[in-house]
Amino acid sequence: MTGFDEQPVPAGDAAPRGERVRIAVIGLGAISQSVHLPLIRRNADLIELVAVVDLSDARAREIAEASGAGVAAFASIESLIDAVAAGAIRVDGAILATSGSHAADVARLVAAGIRVLAEKPLAFSLAEAEALREVAGDRGIDLAEWVRVGYMKEHDPASAAAKALLAEVEIRAVTVEVLHPADGAQLAFANLAAPPSDVPAETLAALIAATDATVATAIGDAADPLPKLYTNVVLGSIVHDIGLLRHLVGGIGTVDRARHTGPAFPGSLSLGGTLAERTDVPWSIDWHFIPRYPEYRETVTFHHEAGTIALTFAVPYVLNVPTVLTVVENAEPLGSRRSETRWMQEEAFEHELRSFAALAAGHPEPGPSVAEGVADIIVGQRMLRTLADSIGAPLGEASEAGAAGERRA
Structure with a gap:
C-alpha cells in the first residue's frame, strides 16, 4: 500500500502548448533565493511563478509579496496540493528545493498531477525510491516523463x-x-x-x-x-x-x-x-x-x-x-x-530550468x-x-x- 488515493493521473495533463508553465517553488532557502527564483524571473517568457512554499509562513509570504501580484504563499506541500485539488490554483510543475530527502514529497506532488524538479539527493534510502515507484505504477505514470533530479552539471x-x-x-x-x-x-x-x-x-x-x-x-x-x-x-x-x-x-x-x-x-x-x-x-x-x-x-x-x-x-x-x-x-x-x-x-541551472519547463508542459527532453x-x-x-x-x-x-x-x- 502506498497511502495515496489510487486514481490514475492523465499522462498528458500539463500546460496547453504555447502557454507559460505555472511553477511553484517549494523550500525557500539559499538555492531558491540565489538561483531558482532569479532564473524564473529571467525566463518569464516561459515560466510563471504562481506559488511559493516554506515551513516558515512569514518567509513564504514575504517572498510571495516580493515576487509580484498573483503569487500565492503556502506553509506546507499539503496546503498547496489542497488548493490545486480545489481548483483554486493551477500548478504544472514544482521545484522541490527543501533540505534532505525528497522522494516522499515527489510522490505527493506527482500523485496530485504536478511534475517535479527535485534537488539532490532524490532520497536517502532505496525504500523511499521504491515507494515513489509504487505511486507512479498505481497511476500509470512514467517517472521519466514526470520527474527530474537537480544535477545541473x-x-x-x-x-x-x-x-x-x-x-x-x-x-x-x-x-x-x-x-x-x-x-x-x-x-x-x-x-x-x-x-x-x-x-x-x-x-x-x-x-x-x-x-x-x-x-x-x-x-x-x-x-x-x-x-x-x-x-x-x-x-x-x-x-x-x-x-x-x-x-x-x-x-x-x-x-x-x-x-x-x-x-x-x-x-x-x-x-x-x-x-x-x-x-x-x-x-x-x-x-x-x-x-x-x-x-x-x-x-x-x-x-x-x-x-x-x-x-x-x-x-x-x-x-x-x-x-x-x-x-x-x-x-x-x-x-x-x-x-x-x-x-x-x-548557465547550467538555466538550461536545467528550461528543460524542466518543457517537461512541465508535457514535452519532456532527456534528463x-x-x-x-x-x-x-x-x-x-x-x-x-x-x-x-x-x-x-x-x-x-x-x-x-x-x-x-x-x-x-
Missing part, C-alpha cells in the same frame, strides 16, 4: 562538450578534486533572508525524527560520524560527482578504498575504485572541506591515451560563472597544445530522473560501506548499504 555546455570528446578516446584514469569552503563564503553576495524564527519546534523535531528513521533504514545503526558523512557529504555533495561520472563515462562501479581524515567534521574524504563500464579504468575522488579556503573549486580530470580532458567548476550559487573545459593534446612533431574554452553566456537518482544512491551506499569497513565499524548486513557491494545500479 549535466546541463552545462562544458559537460556536453567533454562528453563528446570522451566518446572518442580511451580513458586511462579519472580524478576528481573538490575544495569546499564554508557556505557563508560562497553566499555572502546573495543577501539572503534572515533565518526564520516562526517554524514550530515540534515540526522540526518531527522532520528530524523522520530523517533519522530513513537513514537508519539505509545504513543501519552506523557509528559516528558515518550518518552525517552519508547525508551531508556523500549524498549532500559528492553525489554531484557520482552523477557527473555516470553521465559522462557510464558511472562508478567498484568502491575499493575510502578514508576519512581532517581536524573536524566534515573533514576530508578520499575514495577510489574502478568505473562501471570500463572496469580497467581507476577513478578517485578527493573531497576537502576547508572553511577558510578562498573559493569553491571542483576539478574533474580524464587522462587518456593521447592527452587530458578536464572540467573546472566554480561556486554553483553565482550565476553565469562559466565552467572551464581544458584540453591537452599532442602538437606534432614534438610539442603539446593546451586549450581552454568557456561559455560566458551559458536525469528517478532511475538515475537511484543508481547514484546505490553508489553512495557502496562508498559508505567501504568507509565503514575502513574505520573498523562495518555496516549491518540487514541495512541497504550493508548489501550495497552486491547491488548493481
Whole structure:
C-alpha cells in the first residue's frame, strides 16, 4: 500500500502548448533565493511563478509579496496540493528545493498531477525510491516523463562538450578534486533572508525524527560520524560527482578504498575504485572541506591515451560563472597544445530550468530522473560501506548499504 488515493493521473495533463508553465517553488532557502527564483524571473517568457512554499509562513509570504501580484504563499506541500485539488490554483510543475530527502514529497506532488524538479539527493534510502515507484505504477505514470533530479552539471555546455570528446578516446584514469569552503563564503553576495524564527519546534523535531528513521533504514545503526558523512557529504555533495561520472563515462562501479581524515567534521574524504563500464579504468575522488579556503573549486580530470580532458567548476550559487573545459593534446612533431574554452553566456541551472519547463508542459527532453537518482544512491551506499569497513565499524548486513557491494545500479 502506498497511502495515496489510487486514481490514475492523465499522462498528458500539463500546460496547453504555447502557454507559460505555472511553477511553484517549494523550500525557500539559499538555492531558491540565489538561483531558482532569479532564473524564473529571467525566463518569464516561459515560466510563471504562481506559488511559493516554506515551513516558515512569514518567509513564504514575504517572498510571495516580493515576487509580484498573483503569487500565492503556502506553509506546507499539503496546503498547496489542497488548493490545486480545489481548483483554486493551477500548478504544472514544482521545484522541490527543501533540505534532505525528497522522494516522499515527489510522490505527493506527482500523485496530485504536478511534475517535479527535485534537488539532490532524490532520497536517502532505496525504500523511499521504491515507494515513489509504487505511486507512479498505481497511476500509470512514467517517472521519466514526470520527474527530474537537480544535477545541473549535466546541463552545462562544458559537460556536453567533454562528453563528446570522451566518446572518442580511451580513458586511462579519472580524478576528481573538490575544495569546499564554508557556505557563508560562497553566499555572502546573495543577501539572503534572515533565518526564520516562526517554524514550530515540534515540526522540526518531527522532520528530524523522520530523517533519522530513513537513514537508519539505509545504513543501519552506523557509528559516528558515518550518518552525517552519508547525508551531508556523500549524498549532500559528492553525489554531484557520482552523477557527473555516470553521465559522462557510464558511472562508478567498484568502491575499493575510502578514508576519512581532517581536524573536524566534515573533514576530508578520499575514495577510489574502478568505473562501471570500463572496469580497467581507476577513478578517485578527493573531497576537502576547508572553511577558510578562498573559493569553491571542483576539478574533474580524464587522462587518456593521447592527452587530458578536464572540467573546472566554480561556486554553483553565482550565476553565469562559466565552467572551464581544458584540453591537452599532442602538437606534432614534438610539442603539446593546451586549450581552454568557456561559455560566458551559458548557465547550467538555466538550461536545467528550461528543460524542466518543457517537461512541465508535457514535452519532456532527456534528463536525469528517478532511475538515475537511484543508481547514484546505490553508489553512495557502496562508498559508505567501504568507509565503514575502513574505520573498523562495518555496516549491518540487514541495512541497504550493508548489501550495497552486491547491488548493481
